[in-house]
Amino acid sequence: MKAVPGKNLKTFFVDAIRWNLKGSIPFQIFRILLLIGMGVGIYAYSFQARYGLSVTGMTDIVSWGFYISNFTFLVGVAAAAVMLILPAYMFHDPDFHRVVLIGEGVAVGALIMCLSFIVVDMGGPLQAWHLIPGIGLFNFPSSILAWDVLVLNGYLLLNALVPAYILYSHYMGREADERKYRPFVFLSIFWAFSIHMVTAFLYQGLPARPFWNNPLMGPRFLASAFAAGPALITLILAIIHSTTSYKIDPKVFNKLRMIIVISAIINLLMLFSEIFKEFYFPTHHSISAIYLFFGIDGHNSLVPWIWTSVSVNLAATLVLAFNPGKNNPKVLLPACAFLFVAVWMEKGIGLIVPGLIPSPLGEIVDYLPTWVELGVTLGILCLGITVVTWLVRTALIIEQRYED
Amino acid sequence: MSSQKQDEAKTTIEDVLEKPSSRRKFLKGASIAAAAGSAAVAASYMSAADPASAGELKLRWQEYFKKNYRIMSQEEKDETVTRLERLAKMQDNVDVQIGNEPPVEKVLFGYAFNITRCEGFMECVTACVKENNLDRKTNTQYIRIFEMEPGQLDPSTGDGQYYHKVPVDDKFYMGAQCFHCEKAPCIKACPTKATWKEPDGIVVVDYNWCIGCRYCQAACPYYGRRFNWGKGEVPKEEITTKQHYLGNRKRPMGKMEKCTFCIQRTRKGKLPACVEACPTGSRVFGNLLDPDSEIRYVLKHKKVFRMKEEIGTQPKFWYFID
Structure with a gap:
């Protein structure tokens, strides 16, 4: 192990910032657009800070909306990094080993977005310290939300620290010691499943909401996440492959496609099972599903939404499974994008909003997000993308220099 | 800044x-x-x-x-x-005057609602809004009254939006509010222990400790909780000034609130505002531990049932038929 003169933890961070501030003109424009997006988010949030959540479309009946929908979906995207971590670190798959850092960067970005969505959804964000064990009062283990706070922050830490250690070692020009990080990798694999199961249990554990109180919720969360997450990572890898000098082996794309197809098919099977249960013999517990798929008494704002989602999901899964373009990226990449959007539509709004409709006393209302919610969401998405680009750019530069 | x-x-x-x-x-x-x-x-x-x-x-x-x-x-x-x-x-x-009266020993509050007598006048709702300083801007109400068709006993099948002369022939009326469950899902859900059951059975919220995540609202099977989406507004001359920390004091924006069985009144031996206001005597409130109380009489001699009994939340709120 040789020490590199003039390199230490400080230069590691300075270099990371320096590399990220430099870049081509289009890259700078991209960065500025992201900044503008975040500005819109802050502007929109300023209304919420002043007038409270009354500026959102939420009501006492639909008490969770666009924010929690996006949160739920992004937990899946974060968890999906495990589909790269598992083969890369456990089975020592050399192809995945080269891209696993990118997957972990995406997970960190997704988690930061998740936590931001929780904070903007809170009525009293200034009281968030009440959640800190020791200073506040933490309702653990009774409240599943308390569990969720723990698992999300833990997963963020694991997904930030393991890659940081590996990158720092490579930056210093030495091999990362596998004995040191392997236990944490094991832990993070277990943890990835836990973040998604716990988030599912958040909903699944509520007998007040028959639409959510369904044992298939957790497994279905995982299946849809392992389809949508790798689809997003495929798109990001394709962008990296075509815009940087860091080339991705085609084998990686093939393997990812297999993961996506298998997960998407399992997801569709479980969707079919749920639909069968709700509609073969509808009970008064099926009202939410009826509202979602067919509308009730003229309240049908989600009907086109869910049918679009289901049909796009089905079509994209078929394209990815049968591969009609014979590995033509012009066919597969749009299919990945469509699959990602379809799962977002269904695992976001399509899951959260109908769970709250009708109210436990049978009242049916519609929910539409306001411009404030859309603006804040745009801001958080831009924040997440910024985080991902910063992390991935740093990682790629270090890895490329290390490989040379 | x-x-x-x-x-x-x-x-x-x-x-x-x-x-x-x-x-x-x-x-x-x-x-x-x-x-x-x-x-x-x-x-x-x-x-x-x-x-x-x-x-x-x-x-x-x-x-x-x-x-x-x-x-x-x-x-x-x-x-x-x-x-x-x-x-x-x-x-x-x-x-x-904000009180912090503790629960009275050997008291466990319970509530009963006579569905034969109620005629849907909603005096209870008005009294509740006034007593508890509920937000007038968004028209927050703790109590819901449903107009029911004969043959139904579940308020979720009734009409909660009726606006016409009452009572209507062949219809009956059912009220719903926070049922102060013995096994309350909202308490289990709260991540910061900001809502809990007091020894006298009242489920309360610490409005200042609540972080406004609304998980309790999702967990409540009875639509018993209300959120302060904006800043509550009550005309100054209409403010009820006798308050309780866990009751009808001013709620901050972004916090959860709910029926407290009028804790500011009942802990001083008075009846909740809704019970006092009811013109038909449909509402019965009292100490479940007192064998001579009216609520115990109702539970012993009337046919009673509770809403969504199958969930196992054990509400301390019974419906009964004369």
Whole structure:
């Protein structure tokens, strides 16, 4: 192990910032657009800070909306990094080993977005310290939300620290010691499943909401996440492959496609099972599903939404499974994008909003997000993308220099 | 954020920390730095909305750092109540008396609703809104009354939006509100223990400790909880000034609230406002541990049932038929 003169933890961070501030003109424009997006988010949030959540479309009946929908979906995207971590670190798959850092960067970005969505959804964000064990009062283990706070922050830490250690070692020009990080990798694999199961249990554990109180919720969360997450990572890898000098082996794309197809098919099977249960013999517990798929008494704002989602999901899964373009990226990449959007539509709004409709006393209302919610969401998405680009750019530069 | 405001914030924090009090013990070690940092943000945030005097800011700091009500000592409870009364005077120029009466020994409150008698006048709703200082702007109501078709017994099948002359022939009426469940899903859900069941059976919310995540609202099978989506508005002359910390005091924006069986009245031996207001005598309230109480009579001699019994929440609210 040789020490590199003039390199230490400080230069590691300075270099990371320096590399990220430099870049081509289009890259700078991209960065500025992201900044503008975040500005819109802050502007929109300023209304919420002043007038409270009354500026959102939420009501006492639909008490969770666009924010929690996006949160739920992004937990899946974060968890999906495990589909790269598992083969890369456990089975020592050399192809995945080269891209696993990118997957972990995406997970960190997704988690930061998740936590931001929780904070903007809170009525009293200034009281968030009440959640800190020791200073506040933490309702653990009774409240599943308390569990969720723990698992999300833990997963963020694991997904930030393991890659940081590996990158720092490579930056210093030495091999990362596998004995040191392997236990944490094991832990993070277990943890990835836990973040998604716990988030599912958040909903699944509520007998007040028959639409959510369904044992298939957790497994279905995982299946849809392992389809949508790798689809997003495929798109990001394709962008990296075509815009940087860091080339991705085609084998990686093939393997990812297999993961996506298998997960998407399992997801569709479980969707079919749920639909069968709700509609073969509808009970008064099926009202939410009826509202979602067919509308009730003229309240049908989600009907086109869910049918679009289901049909796009089905079509994209078929394209990815049968591969009609014979590995033509012009066919597969749009299919990945469509699959990602379809799962977002269904695992976001399509899951959260109908769970709250009708109210436990049978009242049916519609929910539409306001411009404030859309603006804040745009801001958080831009924040997440910024985080991902910063992390991935740093990682790629270090890895490329290390490989040379 | 102007530097002037920051400085102001710092001085106030120092004031608070310098003062030897129980608060100081609470904020020890590293938590001081973290808490003070967030407080500085909070201050500028709040004072940006409406400029406040130094005295008022100081009270707000002390309020910001106070504990959850259930773990406060009696002295701390008295202090916070005094601060809240002073703040009400400073901010809204109203004189309120905020109590912190503890539960009475050997009392467990229960409620019964006579579906044969109720005629849907909704006097209870009006009395509740008035007594509990509910937000007039968004028309918050703890009580819902449903007009029911014969042959149904589940309020979710009834009409909760009726607006016509009552009673209507061949219809009957059912009220729903927080049922103060013995096994309340909302309490289990709350991540910060900001909602709990008092020894007298009332499920309460510490409005200041609540973080506004609304998980309890999703968990409630009876639509018993209401959220302060915006800033509550009550005309000054209509404010009920006899208040309780866990009851009808002013709720901050972004916090959960709910029916408290009128804790500010019932802990002093009075009936809840809805029971007192009901013109048909459909509402029965009393001590379940007192064998001679009216509620015990109803439970013993009438045919009673509870809503969504299958969920196992054990509401302390029974419907009965004459």
